[in-house]
Amino acid sequence: MTRADSNTSTDYVDLAIIGSGPAGMAAAIDAAELGLRVAVIDEQPLPGGQIYRQVSQPALQDRSVLGPDYYYGESLVKQFSTAAIERIGNASVWEASANHLCLTRDGRSHQLHFKTLLLATGAQERPVPFPGWTTPGVMTCGAAQIMLKSSGLAPAEPVVIAGSGPLLLLVACQLLRAGIRIEALLETTPAANYRDALKALAGAVSGWRYLLKGARLMAELKRGGVNRRSGITNLRALADNQGKLDRISYHHRGREHQLACRTLLVHQGVVPNVQLSRALGIDHHWDELQQCWRPGIDRWGASSTANIFMAGDGGGIGGALVAELQGRIAALAIAAQRKQLSDSERDARAAPLQRELERQLAIRPFLDRLYRPAPAFLRPADETLVCRCEEVTAGEIRRIAREGCAGPNQAKAFSRAGMGPCQGRLCGLTVSQLMAEAREVPVSEVGYYRIRSPIKPITLGELAAMAAPTNPVKAARKSAQKG
Amino acid sequence: MASDSAFKRLPANPAAVVNIWVEGQPITARAGESVAAAVLAAGLGPTRTTPVSAAPRAPYCMMGVCFECLMEIDGQPNSQGCMTQVSEGMQVRFQQGAREPLENAS
Amino acid sequence: MSAALTPGHSDVDATVVGGGLVGLAIALGLQDQGRRVVIVDEGDIALRASRGNFGLVWVQGKGDTCADYARLTRLSARQWRAFADDLTDATGIDIQLSQIGGLYICLSDDELQQRQQMLASMRLEHNDDYPFELLDHTALKAKVPAIGPTVAGATWGPEDGHVNPLLLLRAMVERFLQRQGQLLTCGPVTRIEPITGGFRVHAGKQWNESTKVVLAAGLGNKTLAPQVGLSAPLQPNRGQVLIAERVRHFLDYPTGHVRQTGEGTIQCGDSKEDVGFDCGTTTDVLATIAARAVRMFPLLEQVRLVRSWGALRVMTPDGYPIYQQSEQYPGAYLVTCHSGVTLAAAHAGPIAAWIDSGQHPDDFALETFHGQRFSV
Numbered sequence: 001m002t003r004a005d006s007n008t009s010t011d012y013v014d015l016a017i018i019g020s021g022p023a024g025m026a027a028a029i030d031a032a033e034l035g036l037r038v039a040v041i042d043e044q045p046l047p048g049g050q051i052y053r054q055v056s057q058p059a060l061q062d063r064s065v066l067g068p069d070y071y072y073g074e075s076l077v078k079q080f081s082t083a084a085i086e087r088i089g090n091a092s093v094w095e096a097s098a099n100h101l102c103l104t105r106d107g108r109s110h111q112l113h114f115k116t117l118l119l120a121t122g123a124q125e126r127p128v129p130f131p132g133w134t135t136p137g138v139m140t141c142g143a144a145q146i147m148l149k150s151s152g153l154a155p156a157e158p159v160v161i162a163g164s165g166p167l168l169l170l171v172a173c174q175l176l177r178a179g180i181r182i183e184a185l186l187e188t189t190p191a192a193n194y195r196d197a198l199k200a201l202a203g204a205v206s207g208w209r210y211l212l213k214g215a216r217l218m219a220e221l222k223r224g225g226v227n228r229r230s231g232i233t234n235l236r237a238l239a240d241n242q243g244k245l246d247r248i249s250y251h252h253r254g255r256e257h258q259l260a261c262r263t264l265l266v267h268q269g270v271v272p273n274v275q276l277s278r279a280l281g282i283d284h285h286w287d288e289l290q291q292c293w294r295p296g297i298d299r300w301g302a303s304s305t306a307n308i309f310m311a312g313d314g315g316g317i318g319g320a321l322v323a324e325l326q327g328r329i330a331a332l333a334i335a336a337q338r339k340q341l342s343d344s345e346r347d348a349r350a351a352p353l354q355r356e357l358e359r360q361l362a363i364r365p366f367l368d369r370l371y372r373p374a375p376a377f378l379r380p381a382d383e384t385l386v387c388r389c390e391e392v393t394a395g396e397i398r399r400i401a402r403e404g405c406a407g408p409n410q411a412k413a414f415s416r417a418g419m420g421p422c423q424g425r426l427c428g429l430t431v432s433q434l435m436a437e438a439r440e441v442p443v444s445e446v447g448y449y450r451i452r453s454p455i456k457p458i459t460l461g462e463l464a465a466m467a468a469p470t471n472p473v474k475a476a477r478k479s480a481q482k483g
Numbered sequence: 484m485a486s487d488s489a490f491k492r493l494p495a496n497p498a499a500v501v502n503i504w505v506e507g508q509p510i511t512a513r514a515g516e517s518v519a520a521a522v523l524a525a526g527l528g529p530t531r532t533t534p535v536s537a538a539p540r541a542p543y544c545m546m547g548v549c550f551e552c553l554m555e556i557d558g559q560p561n562s563q564g565c566m567t568q569v570s571e572g573m574q575v576r577f578q579q580g581a582r583e584p585l586e587n588a589s
Numbered sequence: 590m591s592a593a594l595t596p597g598h599s600d601v602d603a604t605v606v607g608g609g610l611v612g613l614a615i616a617l618g619l620q621d622q623g624r625r626v627v628i629v630d631e632g633d634i635a636l637r638a639s640r641g642n643f644g645l646v647w648v649q650g651k652g653d654t655c656a657d658y659a660r661l662t663r664l665s666a667r668q669w670r671a672f673a674d675d676l677t678d679a680t681g682i683d684i685q686l687s688q689i690g691g692l693y694i695c696l697s698d699d700e701l702q703q704r705q706q707m708l709a710s711m712r713l714e715h716n717d718d719y720p721f722e723l724l725d726h727t728a729l730k731a732k733v734p735a736i737g738p739t740v741a742g743a744t745w746g747p748e749d750g751h752v753n754p755l756l757l758l759r760a761m762v763e764r765f766l767q768r769q770g771q772l773l774t775c776g777p778v779t780r781i782e783p784i785t786g787g788f789r790v791h792a793g794k795q796w797n798e799s800t801k802v803v804l805a806a807g808l809g810n811k812t813l814a815p816q817v818g819l820s821a822p823l824q825p826n827r828g829q830v831l832i833a834e835r836v837r838h839f840l841d842y843p844t845g846h847v848r849q850t851g852e853g854t855i856q857c858g859d860s861k862e863d864v865g866f867d868c869g870t871t872t873d874v875l876a877t878i879a880a881r882a883v884r885m886f887p888l889l890e891q892v893r894l895v896r897s898w899g900a901l902r903v904m905t906p907d908g909y910p911i912y913q914q915s916e917q918y919p920g921a922y923l924v925t926c927h928s929g930v931t932l933a934a935a936h937a938g939p940i941a942a943w944i945d946s947g948q949h950p951d952d953f954a955l956e957t958f959h960g961q962r963f964s965v
């Protein structure tokens with residue numbers, strides 16, 4: 001049932017789902033089964049989301065490289081691909097309201113109308129500003145993993161991996177298994193985090209599977225002879241005369257070290273992708289523990305707007321299994337709202353899912369405390385570029401804030417930070433944090449950029465093609481009279 | 484454009500070969516992969532310079548977030564290389580500074 | 590911040606309510622007269638119309654039904670260069686003022702003809718002192734080679750110009766702070782209380798006293814004005830704006846609908862020449878704006894959109910400003926208009942001078958802009 005005709009100008013479904021990661025796929029499968037007409041839109045060509053990217057056509061021959069957590073997605077993708085769902089791949093949603101969305105596909109835009117919208121747009125990696133992070137050759141751990149999954153490509157050696165978070169260890173192991181030599185694994189996790197995390201160990205015990213997984217990864221790195229160093233500070237990427245990465249420097253135990261490398265993979269955890277939820281005007285609050293914004297949703301995934309739901313990492317970081325459960329729970333709530341299911345039946349079906357969800361989430365407080373990024377990455381030193389697109393430094397943002405700039409939107413107007421093509425995705429968190437620091441107020445008080453459509457790039461021509469053909473002249477005539 | 488920075492192709496499941504042109508140079512790519520991946524596999528880059536200070540840049544996130552992978556793909560400037568799949572005969576150019584507005588204009 | 594709002598603190602000459610372009614311009618003008626000024630503004634989300642407007646210093650066609658408005662506009666345009674130079678000298682910020690003329694592009698012959706008739710009758714009214722030129726397609730193409738083949742022509746106004754609105758706002762804020770102005774972002778102002786010898790301006794639990802108060806709060810004036818015996822019959826008028834990515838320079842002149850900024854980004858706007866930005870957008874209107882822009886400049890077809898904004902213009906029933914002192918509470922002033930960029934130089938000049946000393950400008954009749962005209 002994949003839509004063949006991409007020329008449809010308007011269309012209508014009961015439930016539109018944006019994102020076909022575990023959350024979106026699971027929700028779609030269950031909602032379709034409950035009798036809803038469902039369309040799922042994703043900008044990737046194949047379903048799977050970030051975690052199960054291209055799992056239906058994996059590039060790598062050796063299945064041990066990515067491991068069972070990746071191939072677990074095969075069955076979900078298969079179910080999704082055979083269910084009665086309208087799957088719209090290669091399509092980016094650039095605007096959404098409470099009753100319609102606009103998507104672009106093959107250079108053409110269409111509107112899709114719906115009764116209910118589920119955002120399952122997942123996470124992005126947390127921006128990791130440090131001196132030199134714009135140097136060609138510096139990439140994210142997620143980027144390396146994406147290339148493994150979709151192309152079977154491994155980064156140019158020598159490789160250094162630096163940062164903090166579960167994905168850091170995982171990517172290191174995956175590259176190791178692929179036969180890539182890792183010069184060093186530099187962990188920036190502050191020592192105080194370990195003590196802090198211990199306080200949340202009680203919860204972590206019920207999430208023992210995750211702990212075990214972490215321990216296994218560390219053992220694997222040790223066996224592989226990876227030079228692993230913790231307590232790293234002052235990370236810096238240095239370029240050769242062509243501007244490409246050739247060295248990094250860092251401090252370890254009070255001394256500066258340098259390492260030659262071609263690729264530096266960085267990571268500081270993932271944060272919800274809030275572009276669409278913000279553009280839709282959903283309330284967001286600052287999560288101090290995860291150091292990111294979270295949209296306000298209830299335990300069914302319902303937002304403050306009655307017919308807009310969220311599931312998966314986009315609503316708060318929980319991981320792939322949590323995303324799948326949340327997708328299924330949201331599907332039940334949506335079906336009940338659309339009277340396909342009684343409330344009592346919804347509750348009965350949701351109960352075991354909610355119990356399992358709780359079990360899966362038990363580890364989060366521990367992980368969030370342990371992998372809270374070092375302050376230097378949240379509020380970098382003055383010289384560091386924060387806005388990569390418009391090339392605005394942390395120092396500039398601090399200066400503006402000290403001059404009495406009220407918040408990120410005014411900072412944007414004054415410095416152009418957040419005005420480039422990435423629309424603040426890579427500087428928004430940092431700018432809010434820097435302003436909060438400079439003004440000595442909580443981040444929640446400082447707020448975030450206003451996000452507006454188009455949240456994905458479209459051309460003027462593409463937008464123009466959505467206009468009624470006679471409109472421009474008429475409108476222009478009217479305006480000529482007014483002056 | 485030294486290719487000591489080329490990403491390494493690991494043993495992969497069979498897929499069709501796609502020929503594309505990057506800065507006038509023929510390279511082979513794997514069907515289904517992104518332009519950014521193909522360019523990195525060929526060891527080419529930096530893939531653009533910024534409109535603000537002409538600083539060199541290359542793909543960073545590979546998932547459509549950072550817009551560092553902007554290239555001119557089949558005459559269309561500022562295309563996201565990591566979100567565009569390769570296709571046979573595709574012409575890819577690196578961008579220096581701000582894009583030209585005039586490409587493809589009618 | 591709250592220091593200035595300590596109770597009983599009253600060595601302030603004027604409180605300006607609203608820290609947008611209008612409020613800032615008045616505040617700078619009062620500072621020029623040696624006054625101590627406090628601006629009370631809302632927080633981060635509030636500074637709307639001023640933050641990302643079109644940046645036009647626009648003359649042609651302004652005041653077609655009100656000769657004094659045309660005079661005010663042209664006076665401001667003439668004073669703009671000195672105003673800009675002063676800002677740049679003091680702050681080092683180049684606000685990119687260019688006043689080399691502007692184009693009002695007309696798609697159809699019909700439209701062009703109407704436009705010409707309008708400007709011709711203005712010329713008549715201003716005793717021939719109203720410069721403009723009619724450009725047919727060929728003449729327009731010679732001036733702007735990127736113009737589309739189906740465009741009928743344009744009217745050319747040699748007094749039109751544009752400025753970088755973001756740098757302007759920033760320079761104005763810096764200039765204001767340099768001269769010990771206090772910018773309080775603790776608003777919105779909730780109440781204005783006339784007291785002996787002045788006014789007490791309340792923002793939530795905080796308050797501030799001064800001899801004069803100037804209402805320059807855009808739409809916010811509507812509720813504040815009656816508290817000091819004034820009336821601001823304002824309506825929001827929605828318009829929308831598209832911002833497209835940086836491209837190499839192709840457009841030197843501002844036009845009523847499309848403008849290229851110094852950075853190279855493209856702004857496409859609604860049919861009105863000056864728009865301030867606020868909330869939502871609708872797909873249909875945006876599509877219409879895009880279609881018109883692409884017809885004017887076909888090379889924009891492949892250019893990508895970066896942002897869109899919904900604009901709320903602050904409009905009086907006749908579209909012209911209100912400049913008025915309260916009769917009931919002298920010392921309270923209402924300043925409201927929808928062309929805050931174009932009129933900034935006039936606001937910092939003659940309008941601020943009038944607020945300070947009561948002296949009326951010579952170039953136009955200030956009474957024309959009294960709010961009385963709406964109370965029949």
Ligand SMILES: Cc1cc2nc3c(=O)[nH]c(=O)nc-3n(C[C@H](O)[C@H](O)[C@H](O)COP(=O)(O)OP(=O)(O)OC[C@H]3O[C@@H](n4cnc5c(N)ncnc54)[C@H](O)[C@@H]3O)c2cc1C
Nearest residue numbers: 019021022023042043049050093122142312313319320323
């Ligand atoms: C780079 C990266 C690598 C990761 N690697 C691992 C890992 O190895 N192991 C692990 O356990 N977890 C990993 N995670 C976390 C894991 O991906 C998530 O926990 C899980 O994928 C969440 O599922 P989801 O359905 O919420 O979102 P996702 O799987 O992220 O799915 C969201 C989907 O929405 C689409 N989308 C977003 N916006 C739009 C739009 N506007 N229009 C159209 N489509 C849109 C995206 O293309 C994507 O396919 C990683 C996260 C990232 C960001």
Ligand code: FES
Nearest residue numbers: 545549550552565
């Ligand atoms: S590499 Fe980040 S958007 Fe393409």
